[in-house]
Structures are given as structure tokens and as C-alpha cells.
Amino acid sequence: MLTIHVGAALRRTADGRAVPGDAVAVRDDRVAEVGPLEELRERYPQARVRSWPGTVGPALVHEGELPAAPTPRERVYAVLRSGATAVLADRVADPDLRDAARRSGLTVLAALGRPAELVPSARADLAVFDDAGTCVATVVAGRAVHRRA
Template sequence: MLTLHTAELLVAGPGSAPLAGGAVLVEGDRIVRVGPYEELGAGAPHARVRRWPGVLTPGLLVRGADELLERTYYPDDPYETAELGTDPICGRDALDALKMTEARWGHSARRGTQKLLARGVVAVAGRFTVGSVRTAVVRSGLTVLAPVPYEGTPSLDPLAGRATPEGAFHGVLEAGAAARFAVFAVAGLAELPERGATTCVATVIAGRLLHRRR
């Protein structure tokens, strides 16, 4: 089935000129065409149309994801937050006090991957050594990449500390590429680092809508 995703502004990749009223035509897990909405819509009149506010860009890459998912615990809301609070828990002593098991790590990782998808993340780089965590990441749909260098502390928001968002993009939007992108409710690309990835309204991986802000 053809699906046409369109937003107020489309940025196909690093260095690409923003396209007002741009769109991405998707069939299955691949991009068929990228271009103006009017042009793509006329060529595919029976496509399902999804209209999004803001800027449509390639999905984001998180570096140091093993730190975020294997050495950080995300309390289960609402069952644990009264006792543990809502903030992620990290640090050896704090994690030791939780008496973590592989199963508990897997449950935490599932909650962590949902937080990543809600921030437009489509790929994670890291070396996962806990089987239940790796299973949770793979099942989430996120692409797993080998570790890559990064500076500072890993963050759920790949845009944190960046002057421009392009360095967090994973891939480009072009015909034949994987249908993997995100949409952020911002007025323009320059506004995205300031407001952050929590402005994400939609995350698409392999052509599937895996996050949609309600």
C-alpha cells in the first residue's frame, strides 16, 4: 500500500535545502519518491495521506545506547514511580540496590526504547551484552549499529548539546532508501536543537508508524 507523508517543511538529509510542503511516498518498507506534495499526490492519487505539522527529517541516531539501556533503569509507571520516582536511575550503587535481573533489564529496555521512538530515534549505536536488552531493542524496530565515538554523556535526546541537528540524522530520504524518518513540531530546522527531540510527533521505521503523539 502506498502512503504519502507530508509536512510543512521537508529536509531530506544533511546539507539538503528545505522543501516547503515536501512529501515522502512510501511503499512497504521503502521510499518510492521524495518531492513536492502536489507532484507526488498527483502521481499517486490512491495513496493514503498522512499530514504532519512541522518538519519531516531523517530519523535520529543515538550514540552510546548501551549506556542508556544496559546501565540505566527506567521505572515502570505507575507501578514503581511512587517508590522510585519517574527519573531514570543510573550509577552502580543505585542499580545494585534494585537487585537487577536480566528479565528486569529487558522490561526497562522496552520502556527505554519507547522513549527513544518518541524522540524520533530510528537507530542506536552500542554494544549490548545483556540478552534481554538486545532482544528488546531488536523487537522495537530500531536499527542496531556498532559503537561509534561520541563526546559527553549519552542522552535519550540525540539533539542535546548540538548547534545543528544534521549530525544526529541517520541516513537520507531518497528513492529506494529505507522508509525511516521522523517529524518534529517545530517551525524550522534551526529551532529543532533548541526545542529538542521531545517535539517529535511521528516516527516511521520500515514504513511503519511506530510512534505518534496523541
């Protein structure tokens, strides 16, 4: 299934310029294409269109300690609610926490790499932020895992 994610604007990189009218097409767990919404709709007329209330961009890497919570699963979900889909390996050293991260689809990184970018064939890890900087949705490998009510 192909889904086009669109918001008020789209950032191709976390610190890139927000471009109104741009969107990202996602097939399965990968970015299929990025560009103007109307062009994507023409190219993929069968695609489902998900409209988000904010700016769509690449998901973040959570660099600090995972938030405190009663269970490893809740700690991982708190990371997802922040718009992050990757964590550093040393932050999930506990086996239960690492297992919860793996089950949720979080990417576990040995070290920080280059910043995420929305480009074709990249893993479809997206985050949507409102004007106040609050995460309103997180998509892990093409699957919506958090949506603010």
C-alpha cells in the same frame, strides 16, 4: 499500501534545508519517492496522505546510553519517542535490551556510518519535529511507532 508523509516542510538529510511543500512517498518499508506533494499525489492517486504537524526528515541515530526506564521495552520506546530509529550496538549489549531493540525494529549499528538520507529505496525511517525541536512522530521501516498525542 503506499503512504505519502507530509509536514510543514521536508528535510532530505537531518541537517539539510527544510523545503516547504515537499513530501516523501513510502511503499511498505522503503522510500518510493521524494518530491513536491502535488506531484506525488498525481503520481500516486491511491496513496493515503499523512499530514504531520512539523518538519518531516530522516530519523536519527541515538548515540548515547538508552534512557532509564523500568523495562527494556520502555527504554527502547523512549529512544523512538526522541525521533531515533537506530542505536549503537555497544549501547544495547544487554541481551534483553538488544532483543527489545530488535523486536521494535530499531537498527543496531556497529559504528556510526554516513548520515541518513531520504532517497528512493532507502529504509523508510522518518521523524517529525515541531518548531521547538520536539519529536511529534517516528516511523520505523514505514510503520508509525510513535505519535505525540
